[in-house]
Amino acid sequence: MRIKELKSDLCTLKDFEISIGKIIEEMWTEEAGPTVFPSIADLREWDLKLLERYKPFYMPFCDVCCLCTFGKCDLTGDKRGACGLNMAAQQSRIVLLACCIGAATHIAHARHLVEHLIEIFGREHSIDVGSVSVEVEAPVTRLVCGVRPKTLADLVDVLNYLEGQVTHLLSATHTGQEGSNIDFESKVFHAGMIDQVGMEIADIAQISAYRFPKADPEAPLAEIGLGVVDVTKPVILVIGHNVPPAIEIVDYLTDRGLYGEVEVTGLCCTAHDVTRYNPKAKIIGPISWQLRFIRSGIPDVIVVDEQCIRADSLVEAQKIRAPLIASSEKNCLGLPNRTNDSPDEIVKDLLDANTPGALILDPAKVGEVAVRTAIAVAPKRRKFKAMPDIDNVIEGAKRCLKCDDCRRACPNDLPITEAMAEAARGNLEKLSSLYEECVGCARCESACPLDFPLHSFIVKAAEKKLKEEKYKIRVGRGAIRDTEIREVGGPIVLGEIPGVIAFVGCANYPEGGKEVAEMAMEFAKRRYIVLTSGCAAMSAAMFKDEDGKSPYEIYSGVFDAGGIVNVGSCVSNSHIAGAAIKIASIFAKRRLRGNYEEIADYILNRVGAVGVAWGAMSQKAAAIASGFWRLGVPVIVGPHGSKYRRMLLGRKDQMEDWYVYDARTGEKVYVGPTPEHLFYAAETKEEAMVAIAKFCMRPNDTTKGRSVKLTHYVDLSRRLYGVMPDDIHLFVRTLADVPITMKDEILKVLEGKEWRENIIPDPTLLPRLIRRRRE
Amino acid sequence: MNKSKSTEPWQTAEIPGPKKALVITKPEVVSSLIRRAKNPILIVGHEAVEVQLKNEKLIDYMIRIAENAKIHVVATAHMQGEFFKRCFHVDAWMPAVDIANRLKDSEWKGLDGKGSYDLALFVGLPYYMEWLILSGLKHFSSGLKTVSLGMHYQPHASWSFPNLSVEEWRKNLQVIVEELGGKKNVHV
Numbered sequence: 001m002r003i004k005e006l007k008s009d010l011c012t013l014k015d016f017e018i019s020i021g022k023i024i025e026e027m028w029t030e031e032a033g034p035t036v037f038p039s040i041a042d043l044r045e046w047d048l049k050l051l052e053r054y055k056p057f058y059m060p061f062c063d064v065c066c067l068c069t070f071g072k073c074d075l076t077g078d079k080r081g082a083c084g085l086n087m088a089a090q091q092s093r094i095v096l097l098a099c100c101i102g103a104a105t106h107i108a109h110a111r112h113l114v115e116h117l118i119e120i121f122g123r124e125h126s127i128d129v130g131s132v133s134v135e136v137e138a139p140v141t142r143l144v145c146g147v148r149p150k151t152l153a154d155l156v157d158v159l160n161y162l163e164g165q166v167t168h169l170l171s172a173t174h175t176g177q178e179g180s181n182i183d184f185e186s187k188v189f190h191a192g193m194i195d196q197v198g199m200e201i202a203d204i205a206q207i208s209a210y211r212f213p214k215a216d217p218e219a220p221l222a223e224i225g226l227g228v229v230d231v232t233k234p235v236i237l238v239i240g241h242n243v244p245p246a247i248e249i250v251d252y253l254t255d256r257g258l259y260g261e262v263e264v265t266g267l268c269c270t271a272h273d274v275t276r277y278n279p280k281a282k283i284i285g286p287i288s289w290q291l292r293f294i295r296s297g298i299p300d301v302i303v304v305d306e307q308c309i310r311a312d313s314l315v316e317a318q319k320i321r322a323p324l325i326a327s328s329e330k331n332c333l334g335l336p337n338r339t340n341d342s343p344d345e346i347v348k349d350l351l352d353a354n355t356p357g358a359l360i361l362d363p364a365k366v367g368e369v370a371v372r373t374a375i376a377v378a379p380k381r382r383k384f385k386a387m388p389d390i391d392n393v394i395e396g397a398k399r400c401l402k403c404d405d406c407r408r409a410c411p412n413d414l415p416i417t418e419a420m421a422e423a424a425r426g427n428l429e430k431l432s433s434l435y436e437e438c439v440g441c442a443r444c445e446s447a448c449p450l451d452f453p454l455h456s457f458i459v460k461a462a463e464k465k466l467k468e469e470k471y472k473i474r475v476g477r478g479a480i481r482d483t484e485i486r487e488v489g490g491p492i493v494l495g496e497i498p499g500v501i502a503f504v505g506c507a508n509y510p511e512g513g514k515e516v517a518e519m520a521m522e523f524a525k526r527r528y529i530v531l532t533s534g535c536a537a538m539s540a541a542m543f544k545d546e547d548g549k550s551p552y553e554i555y556s557g558v559f560d561a562g563g564i565v566n567v568g569s570c571v572s573n574s575h576i577a578g579a580a581i582k583i584a585s586i587f588a589k590r591r592l593r594g595n596y597e598e599i600a601d602y603i604l605n606r607v608g609a610v611g612v613a614w615g616a617m618s619q620k621a622a623a624i625a626s627g628f629w630r631l632g633v634p635v636i637v638g639p640h641g642s643k644y645r646r647m648l649l650g651r652k653d654q655m656e657d658w659y660v661y662d663a664r665t666g667e668k669v670y671v672g673p674t675p676e677h678l679f680y681a682a683e684t685k686e687e688a689m690v691a692i693a694k695f696c697m698r699p700n701d702t703t704k705g706r707s708v709k710l711t712h713y714v715d716l717s718r719r720l721y722g723v724m725p726d727d728i729h730l731f732v733r734t735l736a737d738v739p740i741t742m743k744d745e746i747l748k749v750l751e752g753k754e755w756r757e758n759i760i761p762d763p764t765l766l767p768r769l770i771r772r773r774r775e
Numbered sequence: 776m777n778k779s780k781s782t783e784p785w786q787t788a789e790i791p792g793p794k795k796a797l798v799i800t801k802p803e804v805v806s807s808l809i810r811r812a813k814n815p816i817l818i819v820g821h822e823a824v825e826v827q828l829k830n831e832k833l834i835d836y837m838i839r840i841a842e843n844a845k846i847h848v849v850a851t852a853h854m855q856g857e858f859f860k861r862c863f864h865v866d867a868w869m870p871a872v873d874i875a876n877r878l879k880d881s882e883w884k885g886l887d888g889k890g891s892y893d894l895a896l897f898v899g900l901p902y903y904m905e906w907l908i909l910s911g912l913k914h915f916s917s918g919l920k921t922v923s924l925g926m927h928y929q930p931h932a933s934w935s936f937p938n939l940s941v942e943e944w945r946k947n948l949q950v951i952v953e954e955l956g957g958k959k960n961v962h963v
Contacts, residue, residue, distance in 0.1 A: 059908060061789075642903070642907045682870060683871055686852065722857075
């Protein structure tokens with residue numbers, strides 16, 4: 001505020017200037033809990049409780065550390081490196097590094113997005129993720145930071161905090177800092193927690209500003225699959241996670257009445273988010289569809305933003321003569337910065353092939369250049385492909401050396417050599433059959449001494465399958481409504497809805513994405529609440545029943561028993577954590593503000609939620625998982641998830657690990673291994689399904705709820721393993737827990753195990769929550 | 776495959792570090808290790824029912840090894856029912872990482888409560904998963920030796936076969952079955 005001159009009875013002011021950085025309007029009357037904006041050690045005691053029960057089991061990739069100029073230190077067994085670190089600490093340090101990378105990625109994404117949205121919509125633009133149906137608009141932020149963001153500007157303060165925390169955490173990994181593996185693990189949990197806040201900030205900002213579906217259970221259906229693209233039109237492909245450039249493409253087309261004339265397609269989370277903006281955009285598929293779609297030659301222009309984009313996207317784009325536009329400073333790809341050039345000049349250079357692509361750090365300019373280039377280049381390219389002909393495949397197969405180098409490079413050990421041998425005889429069936437299990441990494445090609453494009457061989461052999469990839473996905477709905485939480489909070493906590501299962505993460509699947517769809521539908525049929533996000537949400541869509549319907553067409557999008565609920569992109573994972581938090585806050589009326597430990601204790605002991613990251617690949621997925629661990633939600637990964645190199649495993653054979661306090665009396669009560677592990681890699685889909693049912697049990701289950709959960713656990717064990725579970729006695733607390741239809745069998749088991757009846761406590765791990773101590 | 780690669784990790788990039796598995800050059804080494812062990816255990820993963828060895832599955836060979844060696848067997852994944860179908864009762868079912876976590880614990884008294892194991896044999900897990908589990912045991916278990924019975928070299932084991940063809944592998948397993956004194960109903 002500036003006042004040139006002000007005269008009053010009291011005084012005269014000249015050239016008065018006052019600047020106020022920020023006025024914090026405090027309208028939130030809820031009393032703050034003990035950990036508002038927690039530092040990296042503030043929740044350490046809670047972490048240690050979890051880590052005492054769920055101890056790390058490390059599985060090092062190699063015997064050495066090579067992070068400093070002492071050179072490689074051999075840490076085999078009980079050796080220590082030159083800095084004094086042992087193998088356990090080194091492994092947990094690597095996990096922390098991974099989680100810091102993941103958290104930094106989401107937080108930096110949020111920073112980019114919020115700054116961009118403030119520039120366009122202004123600092124005072126309201127946060128609105130569901131109008132009156134979502135009053136708790138930012139449950140994770142409220143819980144962790146103790147603030148209630150009202151505007152985009154409020155999010156900046158939270159981001160400042162998050163960035164500071166990532167810096168502290170990352171600094172702990174420097175040589176000569178943290179020396180304890182358990183303290184590294186506590187920091188891993190912290191990284192996960194702030195990652196959840198970062199994701200929430202990013203998603204509530206974009207939901208509010210871009211008017212994405214606002215907690216809408218009936219969010220529209222969009223098309224997904226390689227076969228849904230109209231190849232007669234110019235096609236723009238967007239890849240990545242930060243949606244503003246893709247939105248500018250849609251707006252440019254819409255403003256000029258061109259939308260129906262150009263196809264906007266996407267891969268990975270930008271695809272999710274562009275369909276949340278405009279459901280007429282089309283999703284090609286998860287991250288693993290990148291190479292196959294680019295090489296198909298269908299995209300006329302490729303726009304990449306950030307995260308999970310193949311580093312060779314420019315090389316691949318050049319193979320099909322498609323100009324590439326990089327739109328993020330995090331992923332410049334060596335391209336010239338054309339941000340300050342006129343769109344006319346950039347488009348001309350791209351059309352004349354003076355440059356293979358351009359770096360444009362202005363989303364609006366990206367929108368214009370991408371559209372104009374696509375329209376102009378499409379007739380010239382005529383969908384130039386980088387796919388071999390069938391004859392090329394067969395000829396190549398005849399020259400194959402059968403060295404097995406392709407197979408030895410394949411993450412899934414696919415029998416490529418055998419398939420090539422069949423192809424040499426003119427039979428492409430085996431090559432085609434590899435398509436569904438291929439994760440699209442193309443390591444086989446890099447390994448091939450003859451430089452055969454083996455991934456393309458597989459995709460070509462499966463060409464018919466690609467064309468038939470036509471499915472529907474419900475676009476990401478965002479948050480869960482407070483009203484939905486009120487409806488289902490009771491049945492979840494009491495165990496009558498047997499569990500909430502979130503299928504999340506990447507597409508590094510052991511046997512293809514169909515397993516995600518199969519698992520999601522199985523649990524929806526069993527009346528669990530099934531949530532999906534990210535690449536897993538796409539995989540869950542890529543399935544058809546006998547009527548030709550995809551899972552999102554068959555099952556409701558309501559957060560209720562039997563629903564399959566797509567929350568959205570990677571950053572929408574925060575709504576899954578948010579739903580668990582809101583059960584504690586809205587249903588159970590636990591204090592939310594800065595009260596992390598109590599809420600996590602509530603979730604661990606009462607909310608039967610399980611995360612399943614069947615194809616988890618990235619550091620972001622590691623950070624997402626660690627956020628759930630600290631919140632008390634177990635996470636199951638597929639077999640490739642073992643490469644995160646550390647599990648958090650309970651020991652059901654050690655009875656002393658499974659005691660909680662009864663908050664009513666302070667008495668310590670055995671509650672069985674509920675949940676048994678906090679982080680574990682399942683070997684097969686069948687194993688995962690049985691584990692999911694088991695991990696949904698919680699100490700607080702009522703007898704009716706436990707009976708329902710046991711029914712599913714036993715039924716799945718029988719169906720998938722062919723036997724009764726051998727640990728059922730650990731989950732029966734009273735005879736009323738036993739499902740009536742299984743009574744005779746289970747009683748026989750209990751008799752053989754010297755089982756004794758136990759009480760059902762009001763469970764907590766926190767002594768401070770005990771209401772009345774025993775005399 | 777090229778014989779020069781026979782003691783390289785099957786997955787090319789999985790380079791282990793200074794301590795690598797001793798190569799089982801003759802199958803008799805395995806039977807001798809089992810016989811000499813005080814308390815051996817066999818862990819069988821889900822691929823045991825997927826791998827065809829002539830007219831039988833890998834699981835059938837494992838059952839004969841277990842019967843002949845009178846050894847504790849843990850089935851991982853959904854394998855318990857597969858053993859059950861073959862009228863063989865495993866000593867326990869548990870996830871692969873779970874049994875590995877217990878084997879790491881020198882205080883664990885084993886499945887029968889009688890004492891810890893000194894030799895663990897692994898077969899039928901996905902290569903990369905077994906690779907990591909064996910690494911965990913190499914670094915964090917004391918007094919436990921590990922053997923990979925798979926057809927590919929597993930450098931983090933104490934002992935491993937080199938990379939073998941399916942037929943070479945089958946013959947090796949058959950010799951182990953016979954060496955342990957069992958039935959000779961499979962012809963090499």
